[in-house]
Amino acid sequence: MAPKYKDGDIVATINGKWISWAHTVVAYSAFLGALIVGMSLHYHKIVQNEFYGYPDEWFPSVSSTIGDRYPERSVFMVFIALTSGPRFALVALWYILTRKPNSSLPKFVTGVGIFRTLTCGGWTYVTSTDDHDWHDIFMISYLVATLPWTLGCLALSPRNPTALKYRKIFAGAFFGTLVPLIYFFIQHKVHRVAGAYTTYSFFEWSLVLLDVAFDAVTVVEFANFEVVVKDLRGITRGTGNKAVSDTVLEKQKDKEVGQVFAGGFSWGGLLDAVAGVYNGFAFWSMLTSLGLLVWYFPLWHMGISGYEVMVMCTVSPFLLGIKSLRFLIVRQIRIVHLLSLSGFLSFLAKSPENRLFSAGFGVWMACLSWSATFYAERSQPHRLEARISAFSLGLLASSIAKFAFWTNNPVWPIMHGPNGGWNKLGLALAVLAILRSTRQTASSGADMPAPGPTKGSPTLAGLGLAGLFFAMHSLLSDSSTMILWVWEGYPVRGPLAVPHGAWTLIAMGFGLVIGLFAPNFARGWAFYGVGSIGAAILTTSGHWFGYYGALALTIYIMAIAPAFISNAARHSPAHTFGLGFLIYNILVLAHVWVVAYAFVPGGPLMREHTDWVMAATMLFIGCGVFSATSQTATPSIKKYKGKPNPAARKQRSYYLYVLFGLELLAAAIAYLRFPSYNYTPYHPEEKSVTAGIWTIHFSLDNDMWSSEHRMRDVIKELELDVVGLLESDLQRIIMGNRDTTQFLAEDLGMYVDYGPGPNKHTWGSALLSKFPIVNSTHHLLPSPVGELAPAIHATLDMYGRMVDVFVFHSGQEEDPEDRRLQSEYLAKLMGETPRPAILLSYLVTKPLEGNYNTYVGDKSGMRDIDPSDWDRWCEYILYKGLKRTGYARVSRSTITDTEIQVGKFVVDQPENLSNEMIAEEQVPAGLRFPALFRSQGVRGHAYHVFDDPRYFA
Known part of the structure; x- marks a missing residue:
């Protein structure tokens, strides 16, 4: 007999499983229908991609199948429109099925389901041809929302x-498919492997089938529904039956994972976690900016300036050794945190000196406030863990911000509106975050001891903090740092900053989870051995193998943070945090001396010894392990006063939610920044090549602003197809762990070779090219006394002709023997190539004198682009095997201390041996220099020395 309403019989019923079946059938019909129609009508067109077609590629991707071609696009759209009704009904029934009192998770999952449905309509009906940006926004939003929908x-x-078994199978297969999907996409997009896109397409279609199949499992549960809608068997959470997750949590109520995700959800608790993490982000933003501001002064003084003493701003925790002052700071911790925001305000100072002092004061107060916070919370381990989680996730958030902003942090003092800074927004959010996250501490000013006996050496704990903080800052404050350690040129044989920087960020989060859930393992000697092996592999190896060592080291560094900081907080904060930051400063200086040995007292002792710095870092971390392992564990989640701690488990879950959100953001950024690799030169009709050389002075302009945007503008306006950049290695603490080439390459649409990495101890050389880089080799030229001279030897595919380009920075003036040996090495290298070649260089020699005659001559086979240009000392452009058509010198404005030199060449035409000059009117329009830079030029850039470009017959 049919069930009854209170006021009458049911007139009609539909079993809920038919909603699930309708959704599944119509969704599959949309994709498979478009595939059948497309392969029947446009097979060769839809298997064609930007590199290959049939027979190399023989199966179409999802996007090419459902894209812009009629009628398959229409077939897809019609069925997707029909899917929307069952889809909304499916989401609604799922909410009815899973809702329960005092739980917000079913509402959240339902919201995600509705959001996915709407974004699916977005990328379906707004194709990439209609609006590429909005199509990508809808598609990325849909993919990002898939993870919380599936897990929820x-x-x-x-x-x-x-039902649970099939959901696990489909979900596991879905996420497992992402790994080979990304691999084969990179094989296609980066390595251009024939047939890779077909393999990628099979995995892409698998994702579609698995995504729909996951929701099709609802047919099992919905069979117990009838659409009125009435619950026939009392299976919903509202009637009291428990879900599998509840049963598991009951069985594992003494296990940490179960405790973390048990209980209700509070938006206030999540907001507290977000505020704490942003406060941690503010700390790392200020700390990572300090060295960069200090570096400006010795850079422009070309030696010790005196401002280097500001590096010591981090030692403020020594003040906590004064008892009365410590009590005052702990009681007024909010004020101390707010005072630290002078680092965020420093961008308002126009004078570089005032900006440094303001930022230095901010770092002084930030180190003081965070050390006092850790110490104040030591009596309640779960609150201390929350602060440590916020501190560690703040580093992750800072690295993700740099990942999104091409290795610049948008709130740094070197950023402002004109170059992409978000300083005002960052400051406002920091004030709100501090007000929220510092409402109270466990201690009101008194020295409340940590629970249990305090063991272990505070000195060893401080040394451990030094190694930890230095490793976090030097290796993890930017996702591309360790990738550039293992980069050794083309063809690509290792990770790329994009997208693989996201792997570093994911490893950071994974390491922190290990530190929270397995603290005894994280602080143990076995895991220390894993971290040490990872450090050794990173230091000694390249390519993928070196990066695997980097990932192991990343996981280890983040995992030990909770154990090391909580152990240090049990002791005197002046002894542990003060000593830790002092030794950290020494490591920072050593980190610079390995390359700046020519400018500091005793520098030659540290010359080229990054391995020593890494070994010292791991030894200091080992000291921390000694101290931490001697301390009895006091877990904050499992037990508190002998009982399970519900407040602690809820609190930890909120930080894990924030971690999850940050990792999703990192993945989305990696997707958005993935290069298109469809670059074209400015004047292909003339087969022209415009090449330039520029010494960029570490991307800090004369007024201490980051100069990438200004550099981008002049490079674009000069229409440079190939440009060599010198003094371009910024992957050190003192230079902000940045990479200018990422922004320039992506914005200008150019291939990039970073050159010898930061572990090669040079000031850097880089190559940007509109032409594909077929092969590149990095060289460290003979430098027995002075600084190492880097060089890139790259082979470019210029209009189907292989042309060698050399980018080279010679040693300094004070070391003539170094420069002589370097000239002979490079001349031999250039002379050995049978291909046409261009040298973009910094030679430190006068024209027609000394080493000039080694670079230019029979041994190298190279010719000077303009032998009559007598006013040169540093930058030179040489060439062979190409027709030289023009040469210009462009003033630097206030971007750097060196001009831009530019040469124009034509491929596949005989080399012109005469130095006869001709008037511009005799030169084809495509081979002329831009008129924009004539007379006064634009933004301080103008043709100078000759006043106008020179053209050659």
């Missing part, structure tokens, strides 16, 4: 073994 459905799945 698994967590809320009712107690049905069959």
Whole structure:
């Protein structure tokens, strides 16, 4: 007999499983229908991609199948429109099925389901041809929302073994498919492997089938529904039956994972975690900016300036050794945190000196406030853990911000509106975050001891902090740092800053989770051995193998943070945090001396010894392990006063939610920044090549602003197809762990070779090219006394002709023997290539004198682009095997201390041996220099020395 309403019989019923079946059938019809129609009508067109077609590629991707071609696009759109009704009904029934009192998770999952449905319509009906940006926004939003939808459905799945089994299978297969999908996409996009896109397409279609199949499992549970809608068997959470997740949590109530995700959800608790993490982000933003500001002064003084003493701003925790002052700081911790925001305000100072002092004061107060915060919370381990989590996730958030902003942090004092800074917004959010996250501490000013006996040496704990903080700053404050350690040129044989920087960020989060859930393992000697092996592999190896060592070291560094900081907080903060930051400063200086040995007292002792710095870092961390392992563990989650601690488990879950959100953001950024690799030169009709050389002075302009945007503008306006950049290695603490080439390459649409990495101890050389880089080799030229001279030897595919380009920075003037040996080495290298060649260089010699005659002559086979240009000392452009058509010198404005030199060449035409000059009117329009830079020029850039470019017959 049919069930009854209170006021009458049911007139009609539809079993809920038919909603699930309708959704599944119509969704599959949309994709498979478009595939059948497309392969029947446009097979060769839809298997064609930007590099290959049939027979190399023989199966179409999802995007090419459902794209812009009629009628398959229409077939897809019609069925997707029909899918929307069952889809909304499916999401609604799922909410009814899984809702329960005092739980916000079902509402959250339902919201995500509605959001996914709307964004699916977005990328379906707004194609990449209609609006590429909005199509990508909808598509990325849909993909990002897939993860919380899948995990939420698994967590809320009712107690049905069959349904749960299939959900796990489909979800596991879905996420497992992402790995080979990304691999084969990179094989296609980066390595251009024939047939890779077909393999990628199979995995892409698998994702579609698995995504729909995951939701099709609802047919099992919905069979117990009838659409009125009435619950026929009392299976919903509202009637009291428990989901599988509840049962598991009950069985594992003494296990940490179960405790973390048990209980209700509080938006206030999540807001507290977000505020704490942003406060940590503010700390790392200020700390990572300090060295960069200090570096400006010796850079422009070309030696010790005196401002280097500001590096010591981090030692403020020594003040906590004064008892009365410590009590005052702990009681007024909010004020101390707010005072630290002078580092955020420093961008308002126009004078570089005032900006440095303001930022230095901010770092002084930030180190003081965070050390006092850790110490004040030591009596309540779960609150201390929250602060440590916020501190560590703040580093991750800072690295993600740099990942999004091409290795610049948008709130740094070197950033402002004109170059992409978000300083005002960052400051406002920092004030709100501090007000929220510092409402109270566990201690009101008194020295409340940590629970249990305090063991271990405070000195060893401080040394451990030094190694930890230095490793976090030098290796993890930017996702591309260790990738550039293992980069050794083309063809690509290792990770790329984009997208693989996201792997570093994911490893950071994974390491922190290990540190929270397995603290005894994280602080143990076995894991220390893993970290040490990772450090050794990173230091000694390149390519993928070296990066695997980097990932192991990343996980280890983040994992030890909770154990090391909580152990240090048990002792005197002056002894542990004060000593830790002091030794950290010494490591920072050593980190610079390995390359700046020519400018500091005793520098030659540290010359080229990054391995020593890494070994010292791991030894100091080992000291921390000694101290931490002697301390009895006091877990904050499992037990508190002998009982489970519900406040602690809820609190930890909020930080894990924030971590999850940050990792999703990192993945989305990696997707958005993935290069297109469809670059074209400015004047292909003339087969012209415009090449330039520029010494960029570490991307800090004369007024201490980051100069990438200004550099981008002049490079674009000069229409440079190939440009060599010198003094371009910024991957050190003192230079902000940046990479200018990422922004320039992506914005200008150019291939990039970073050159010898930061572990090669040079000031850097880089190559940007509109032409594909077929092969590149990095060289360290003979430098027995002075600084190492870097060089790039790259082979470019210029209009189907292989042309060698050399980018080279010679040693300094004070070391003539170094420069002589370097000239002979490079001349031999250039002379050995049978291909046409261009040298973009910094030679430190006068024209027609000394080493000039080694670079230019029979041994190298190279010719000077303009032998009559007598006013040169540093920058030179040489060439062979190409027709030289023009040469210009462009003033630097206030971007750097060196001009831009530019040469124009034509490929596949005989080399012109005469130095006869001709008037511009005799030169084809495509081979002329831009008129924009004539007379006064633009923004301080103008043709100078000759006043106008020179053209050659």
